[in-house]
Amino acid sequence: MNIHIATTNAELAACYPVMRELRPNIGEEQFLSQVRRQERAGYRIAYVQEQDRVVAVAGFRAGESLSWGNFLYVDDLVTRSEYRSKGYGAKLLSWLKEQATIQGCEQIHLDSGAQRKDAHRFYEREGMSLIGFHFFEHLAPNKALQRDAPPAARP
Numbered sequence: 185m186n187i188h189i190a191t192t193n194a195e196l197a198a199c200y201p202v203m204r205e206l207r208p209n210i211g212e213e214q215f216l217s218q219v220r221r222q223e224r225a226g227y228r229i230a231y232v233q234e235q236d237r238v239v240a241v242a243g244f245r246a247g248e249s250l251s252w253g254n255f256l257y258v259d260d261l262v263t264r265s266e267y268r269s270k271g272y273g274a275k276l277l278s279w280l281k282e283q284a285t286i287q288g289c290e291q292i293h294l295d296s297g298a299q300r301k302d303a304h305r306f307y308e309r310e311g312m313s314l315i316g317f318h319f320f321e322h323l324a325p326n327k328a329l330q331r332d333a334p335p336a337a338r339p
Contacts, residue, residue, distance in 0.1 A: 185232055185234075185271075185272070185275050186232070186233070187231070187232055187275070187276060188230065189229070189230055190229040190230070190231055193216060195231070196215070196216055196219055197212075197215075198231070198233075199229055199238050199241045200215050200216075201238070201264070202231070202238050202239065202241045202262055203215065203229075203241050203243070203260060203262065205262050205264065206262035207260065219243075222243075222245075225245065226245040226246055227245045227259065228243070228244060228245065229241055229242065229243050229244075229260075230242045230244065230276065230279065230280070230283075232272050232275065234267065239263060239264045239267040240261075240262065240263040240264065240267065240272040240273055240275075240276050241261075241262060242258060242260060242261045242262075242276050242280055243258070243259040243260035244256055244257065244258045244260075244283075245257055245259065246284075252290070252291050252293065254288055254289045254290050254291075255284070255289050255290065255291045255292065255293055256280060256283065256284035256287065256289045256291075256292045256293070257292075257293050257294065258277075258280060258292065258294035259294075261273065261276065261280075261294065263276075273306060274306075277307075278310075292312075294307070295318050
């Protein structure tokens, strides 16, 4: 089971059907441009392929903060529904932990929806701990400003 980083448009397009299971609000047309924008801030997509089919994907990025120091953040981690419980997610998460270590990260973090109880059991089984709550509020940002500004200038 080999893990690859999606770099070409064709590789990213092959990852989309799996990512759609976790992010159904992102249309296929929007997916590639969104990923390409996020790549400017260090976002990458890793994937596991079984024969000629992508079966699991992870979107991730390295960062640094006062609270966590150097960390790897997993934005997205999903296995195609018919391939779950076959070790693909565990292999991908293990690979992400290795990548974090290679990149000098001291921690790995991710958020998971409160309703995703099966995912929570998986993360705990893989050695991760529930440490807090995530709060949010919808805002009405200036979309044109966000897309056009360089990553460092975005709010």
